[in-house]
Amino acid sequence: MNIIMLGAPGAGKGTQAAVLCEHFGIPTISTGNMIREALKNGTEMGLKAKSYMDDGKLVPDEVVIGIVKERLSEDDCKKGFILDGFPRTIPQAEALDAMGVEIQYVINIDVPDETITKRMSGRRVCENCGRPYHIESLKPAKDGVCDDCGGTLVQRKDDHPDTVLARLAVYHKETEPLAEYYRKQGKLVNVAGKDTVAATTEAVLKAIEA
Ligand code: AMP
Numbered sequence: 001m002n003i004i005m006l007g008a009p010g011a012g013k014g015t016q017a018a019v020l021c022e023h024f025g026i027p028t029i030s031t032g033n034m035i036r037e038a039l040k041n042g043t044e045m046g047l048k049a050k051s052y053m054d055d056g057k058l059v060p061d062e063v064v065i066g067i068v069k070e071r072l073s074e075d076d077c078k079k080g081f082i083l084d085g086f087p088r089t090i091p092q093a094e095a096l097d098a099m100g101v102e103i104q105y106v107i108n109i110d111v112p113d114e115t116i117t118k119r120m121s122g123r124r125v126c127e128n129c130g131r132p133y134h135i136e137s138l139k140p141a142k143d144g145v146c147d148d149c150g151g152t153l154v155q156r157k158d159d160h161p162d163t164v165l166a167r168l169a170v171y172h173k174e175t176e177p178l179a180e181y182y183r184k185q186g187k188l189v190n191v192a193g194k195d196t197v198a199a200t201t202e203a204v205l206k207a208i209e210a
Contacts, residue, residue, distance in 0.1 A: 001024055001026065001080040001082055001165040001198045002081055002082075002083075002101065002102060002103050002104055002109060003020060003080075003082045003083070003085045003103070003104065003105045003106075003208070004083045004086075004103055004105070004106040004107070004182070004187075005017050005079075005082060005083065005085075005109070006106055006107065006108040006109070006175070006178055006179065006182070007108055007109035007110065007111065007193065008111060008113070008116050008120050008168060008171045008175075009116070009120070009164070009167045009168065009171060010116045010120045010159075011108055011109040011110070011111045011116065011193050012109055012111070012166070012193050012197065012200055013084050013085065013109060014028075014084055014085075014130075014131075014132045015132055015138065015197055015199060015200075016107070016134075016193075016202060017030070017082045017084040017108065017198060018131065018158030019201050019204070019205075020082050020115070021202070021204050023205070023206065024080060024082075024096055024139040025079075026077075026079060026080035026081050026082060026121055027076050027081050027082070028078060028081070028082045028084050028087070029068065029071050029072070029081055029082065029084065030084040030085050030130065031064050031067060031068060031079070031081050031083075031084075031085045031086040031088075032084075032085045032130075033084075033130040034071065035049045035053065035059060035067070036053075036130065037180060038138070038185055039053075043109070044065070045059075045063060048063070049063065053157075053158055053178070054157055054158060054163070055163070055166065056158055056163040056164070056165075056170065057166070057170060058089065058170055058174060059087055060165050061089055061091045061092055061095070064086060064088075064092060065091075065092060068083075068086050068092075068096070069095075069099060069111060072101065075146075076138040087172070087178060088174060088175045088178075089174045089178075090174075090177060090178065090181060093178055093181055093182075102160075102196065103182075103185075103187055104176075104187065104208075105184040105189055105207075105208050106179075106187045106188050106189065107188060107189050107191055107193065107204055107208070108179050108182075108188055108190050109190065109191050109192045109193035109200065109204075110190055110191065110192055112192045112194060112196065113120075113168055115194050116164070116168060117161070117164055117165070117168075119137075120159050120161075120164045121161065121201060122134050122137075123135075123137055123156070123159050124144075124154060125153065125154065125155075125156055125157055126146035126148070126151040126152070126153055126154075127151055127152050127153070127154045128146065128149050128150075128151025128152070129148055129149045131146055131147075131148050131149075131155055133146075136141055137196065137197060138197055140153065140168055146165070189207040189208065191203045191207055
């Protein structure tokens with residue numbers, strides 16, 4: 001099963017991807033996490049991506065397409081995968097099609113902008129493994145500590161309010177048109193994501209009859 005998670009930043013793509021990853025036993029490929037990891041490791045690509053990320057802009061298509069192509073060729077992707085945060089532009093979606101990758105479902109998590117801006121201020125991520133949390137709605141067992149790996153929970157620099165507005169503008173311009181792209185391919189499933197995490201998960205699983 002190959003799945004794409006679509007939606008605005010902060011819509012809950014990463015959280016729902018983690019559920020599907022567990023449910024199907026397939027890896028999540030998060031381009032955002034891969035870029036942050038590259039940055040942490042000081043690679044050339046990571047350093048180049050930093051200024052785009054910090055400003056809430058998209059990293060150039062050719063860079064992200066290269067990362068995804070390489071990652072999808074790894075063995076653990078053979079039985080399926082969940083793409084979280086890719087594609088984000090029409091050229092990225094076209095590149096994925098050109099790779100011959102068969103996608104079964106594109107799950108579009110729909111959350112109004114006002115909810116997104118409120119949510120983002122409480123979002124935290126594990127600085128080690130990237131797992132997302134929220135200070136009110138998705139708390140770790142121990143404050144500030146990741147349940148999975150014991151890493152420290154931090155606020156992403158690009159989750160600060162000004163950057164969130166920039167990211168939302170980019171989302172509406174560059175990424176939202178992908179819903180229509182995949183609707184035409186018959187792969188789009190729309191899921192309401194403005195209520196609780198559990199309600200969204202239920203809707204996601206129902207939509208793909210999992
Ligand atoms: P995310 O963690 O998915 O919100 O991604 C964080 C940042 O990484 C984005 O704001 C972009 O700067 C960059 N990024 C992640 N995925 C992509 C992508 N598919 N295309 C371009 N930039 C991306």
